Amino acid sequence: MYKILFAEFIAPNVKKFRIEAPKIAKKRQAGQFVIIRIDENGERVPLTISDSNLEEGSITIIVQGVGKTTKQLNELETGDSILDVVGPLGKPSHIENFGVAVSIGGGVGTAIAYPTAVALKKAGNYTISIIGGRTKDFVILEDEMKNVCDEVFVTTDDGSYGYHGFVTQKLKELIDAKRRIDFVLAIGPIPMMKAVAEVTRKLKIKTVVSLNPIMVDGTGMCGGCRATVDNKTVFVCVDGPEFDAHKVDFDLLERRNRTYREDEAQALNLHVCHSDEAILNLTESETKSNK
């Protein structure tokens, strides 16, 4: 069992956890992930390690409640436990002093971009980050990014905070302003990563994305996470998760990620019903005990 030392919502539906896993905390590098399984009936889900705390022996993961498992995870509180946490998995980010490095995080993708931004800064890059959210409430890790990056731009789709527009528009502006950019890291929803890749492709700016396919074991045994990069099949769990954005077949990734869409909806539906039932039962028992 892996104890949750800290749990707190940092945005609507987005929760930050520090989980006790001293070995992983010691070993993890930027770009790597863990696979977790909440309980005996749970599925194995990959989550990128956002940070670690060596004194406490913990790793930080930031989870957006989307499906059954992530929603169930986000119901856990400080003091609860997770049955299985395994890692660190995947190749670490390739870090070097590129010159000027731009880290782009869309939504919860910022949590994944953050550790790499830290490593890029440490390697001597002039580090810029562009972090976006649908609205002000969905922008995460702004302070953390400001602590490590030389410049931070915040964007919101509705203009409720920072720059009004998408992260790609902000990136284009920087390019149009003739700012020097040697390296781009883009992490977020697939359409966003695809859009960033299109922006940088013409200019031949080296661009890396982190892929999020469906995984089972995470050690190269099952091949469920296969993607096409440079017209070749790769196993994201051992060959990635980071790849050259200009060579990734994003449409294939998106399509394969839809494989279990109906099952996911069913599982989520059942979970929500059970949760409602639990709340109902709780209210009933409270009412009873109050009587």
Next chain:
Amino acid sequence: MEKLSNKERMKIVRQAMPEQDSQVRRNNFQEVNLGFTEELARLEALRCIQCPKPTCVEGCPVGVKIKDFIGLVADGDYLGAAAKIKEDNMLPAVCGRVCPQEEQCEAKCVVGKKNGAVAIGRLERFVADFEREHVGIREPELKPKTGKKVAIVGSGPAGLSCAGDLIQMGHDVTVFEALHELGGVLIYGIPEFRLPKEIVKAEVESLKKLGVDFQTNAVIGMTDTVEELMKDGYDAVFIAVGAGLPYFLNIPGENLNGVYSANEFLTRVNLMKAYKFPNYDTPVFHCKDKNIAVFGGGNTAMDAVRTAKRLGAKNAYIIYRRSDLEMPARKEEIHHAKEEGIEFIYLSNPLEFVGDKNGWLKGVKVQKMELGEPDASGRRRPIPIAGSDYIIDIDMAVIAIGNGSNPIIQKTTPDLQYTKWGNIIVDEATMKTSKKGVFAGGDIVTGGATVILAMGAGRKAAAAINEYLLSSN
């Protein structure tokens, strides 16, 4: 033992294995073979003529004293028989079920030259089940502690057998497992209907009782490297990480939704219990009333296709590019599959997977083959027949054509020697690698093989590790 002449013994026919009716079992995941009753076991044991120089044992990769244990069965001393097997094999309930006895011990049985061979595997299974069900698995005596520590990487058949031997020799043993459950391929790969998971769990429990320490969620190479294990005070390391990356056919359309590797399909169903979705969270393709095809002709292919049938597939095909004669799966598995309604499409080579507009698999284009001259493997080479392409409608495909090596150990342990396929090179007699104190065995050395070969490698390694530890005092 009953006084029977060899002639009388030879008159007894080979006893059939009681099994679940094929029309019933194709709809459930319970074990197909039901096991011998005491009566059947004694009768079968009487068929053994107790050769003065038994040849059966030569066919056993771990050298089980077959004649002796069968003699004890004939005498009704089943617990004695169990103890006799365990002198050489720590996992008899597993081996009795999944070993290809017909190619090993039973192939060498003298009785088998005239009548059917003595059913050694069925007797082994009977004895192990009898012990577990009646008195629980009994632990053997341990030698005094040596103070030496061994790390075993992987809890599959090679790792478990090595752990069983080393703990008895007095060493401290820790087994590191990457997944959340122990047993490796016995858990994620071989289906419940062929090897109930309770049996694997019982065998693992007995090793725990002997003092073997198991750590799950530990991916050696990532969580700790081999080098770090040695620095942490392990005096020797045995690498038994099993098979790795699944091979694909490398044909167009292979990344369509609905195309699985056998590893993924079986792991979802066996380890993650996707057949109990949504009670378990892991989904798998809904086979019900669909057409599914498995490509390959080995035991894993049979496991996958029979699993799909149990998940409700309307038509479940094995598509194989050679003929039935070249098929490497056990005869028993092929026979069971056919009884359950699996259709075998021989001499058909897949050329391309075809999808619908949403990227879901809809069919496979295959080319008919004919057999030519024998190739390097001694099997007749399949040759394409020009213009024979046609499409088979399928909704799910499972590729079961074997595995390459897992890259994690190689990437993180560069000071071992590897073949160009990434398999670890060892001394075949001792399983020693090129690195001092590091041994390796099982599929990571041989490529995809059998449970018993992996166990044999585990035992060889245990003997060599013991010698290494005692001489390095």
